[in-house]
Amino acid sequence: MYIADPEAHVWQDGKIYVYGSRDESDDFWCSYKHHVLFSDNLQDWNVIENSFASKGEFDQVDYHDQLLFAPDCAYKNGTYYLYYCSPKTLCEGVARSKSPLGPFSAGKEIIGANQIDPAVLVDDDGQAYYYWGQGKPKVAKLKANMTEIDSSTITLPLDEAGNKAFHEGSSIRKIGDWYYFVCADDSRENRPTCLGYATSKNPMGPFEYKGVIIDNIGCDPAVWNNHGSIEKFKDQWYVFYHRSTHNSQKFRKACIEPIKINKDGTIDEVEMTTQGAGKALAAGDLMQAERACLLSGKVFIDESKSNDIPNEELTNIAEGDYAVYKYLNFEKQLKNFRIKTNVSNNGLVELRLDEPDGTLIGSCNLSKTMNKTAFQISNCEIESVKGKHALYLVFKGENNSFFTIDWFQFY
Structure with a gap:
């Protein structure tokens, strides 16, 4: 809405x-x-x-x-x-x-x-x-x-x-x-x-x-x-x-x-986040991709055209684009990552912490999907992570790959 x-x-x-x-x-x-x-x-x-x-x-x-x-x-x-x-x-x-x-x-x-x-x-x-x-x-x-x-x-x-x-x-x-x-x-x-x-x-x-x-x-x-x-x-x-x-x-x-209203009456500038009014989000929860708080490149949030259930997705993703989620709390030991995508050519998504070129905790290979409406689940292992972090999904592709993402999850 x-x-x-x-x-x-x-x-x-x-x-x-x-x-x-x-x-x-x-x-x-x-x-x-x-x-x-x-x-x-x-x-x-x-x-x-x-x-x-x-x-x-x-x-x-x-x-x-x-x-x-x-x-x-x-x-x-x-x-x-x-x-x-x-x-x-x-x-x-x-x-x-x-x-x-x-x-x-x-x-x-x-x-x-x-x-x-x-x-x-x-x-x-x-x-x-x-x-x-x-x-x-x-x-x-x-x-x-x-x-x-x-x-x-x-x-x-x-x-x-x-x-x-x-x-x-x-x-x-x-x-x-x-x-x-x-x-x-x-x-x-x-x-x-x-x-x-x-x-x-x-x-x-x-x-x-x-x-x-x-x-x-x-x-x-x-x-x-x-x-x-x-x-x-x-x-x-x-x-x-x-x-x-x-x-x-x-x-x-x-x-x-x-x-925060400071003692002198001023207000510090704040950033956009995914968590909004709540606490940092549990990293193990399923994350709808459209909850990204910051986008770089051609990527944007759009309504899904793949089914008749009201839904949104990240789409128009190209080489070098990234999407940011602030903040995820890695309280539990999580070892894997999965993501639901539609990809026009083979590519991958890098999982980085706190910066676009921050610590790389995993890379998930994405295979070309059969058609524009088919989605697939891709998996990869991740390095051990603790604490609260911003998650950067950084996209790499072959031959002008085009990505669409529905959701992702650490597990």
């Missing part, structure tokens, strides 16, 4: 809820509906589909039938407010529900907010603030009804460095006496693959740009943007972000990594 632009909130019941846009096609961004993810432990997730829509059976926007980009949600006085945006009409709106899961109904346009990516903070005194924008962010006070902005308060909240880094994707949190403004940051790579942040003692700014929290470059050859939020869950802060798949700017997946 491809949910991008994740805005995470812990509500009164202690559960965490993630609101985001939904990618459905490579021909356009997002879709005409929003789903809501929720969890009480960050490991097991549920989804409520069609909690809000701008078109079709669950339509709650009577003034247009346009796509829905990134949303946010806020709570005040027993009501949950879903803030949404539609780029073709250059308008933003708000719908209501008595449940954090929706359905959200009676969408109403917010006059004066005519770009994208709304974010809302309800401060300790009950005053709410509305953030939005593309190219340059804006902030305004929300009126007490939570559905209108006070246009006389509109201001630009970021300092010069922040305005240079800001692309879109406003998100706002309060930590202690400080306000944290998070956004899609294009200060690297000439594309907004980073989530950057800025801080202020005032919700209206000025916010001082501080740097990058996470960069999703390397998740897919065609990755274009990032968008997300930070949220505290059971005494730990996390960054919620997305990764592209399918060799596309779209088909984005919501992801999580733990972060």
Whole structure:
């Protein structure tokens, strides 16, 4: 399920809820509906589909039938407010529900907010603030009804460095006496693959740009943007972000990594991992290949075309490409490795630790498969490994070999 632009909130019941846009096609961004993810432990997730829509059976926007980009949600006085945006009409709106899961109904346009990516903070005194924008962010006070902005308060909240880094994707949190403004940051790579942040003692700014929290470059050859939020869950802060798949700017997946708020208020940049919010993964467990957290070369994650069961795989793998899994915990004595592949010509996969040219613990020969839909299981012995390591699968091939991988396992 491809949910991008994740805005995470812990509500009164202690559960965490993630609101985001939904990618459905490579021909356009997002879709005409929003789903809501929720969890009480960050490991097991549920989804409520069609909690809000701008078109079709669950339509709650009577003034247009346009796509829905990134949303946010806020709570005040027993009501949950879903803030949404539609780029073709250059308008933003708000719908209501008595449940954090929706359905959200009676969408109403917010006059004066005519770009994208709304974010809302309800401060300790009950005053709410509305953030939005593309190219340059804006902030305004929300009126007490939570559905209108006070246009006389509109201001630009970021300092010069922040305005240079800001692309879109406003998100706002309060930590202690400080306000944290998070956004899609294009200060690297000439594309907004980073989530950057800025801080202020005032919700209206000025916010001082501080740097990058996470960069999703390397998740897919065609990755274009990032968008997300930070949220505290059971005494730990996390960054919620997305990764592209399918060799596309779209088909984005919501992801999580733990972060640390330092004593001086700064946030150290963190890396993308396979384990996400959990502990290092047991090396002996079967690993679905699409859980790679970093890719190099032409390789990308795609839907499997080999059967009618929903599945993903690593595909388009060529000579010298590699895929990374962070982190695996080698607690038990494991002696062998097996991998399910489809290979156009003979090749091999090197198993290396912690770096693309790191310690070689095994090489698994891969034989040419019969056709494009046939898979085979290949095995090899490995050297003894102990402790927590990043695993690099490095691919070598003959005569422009083409690899596809479904899963692998140490045993």
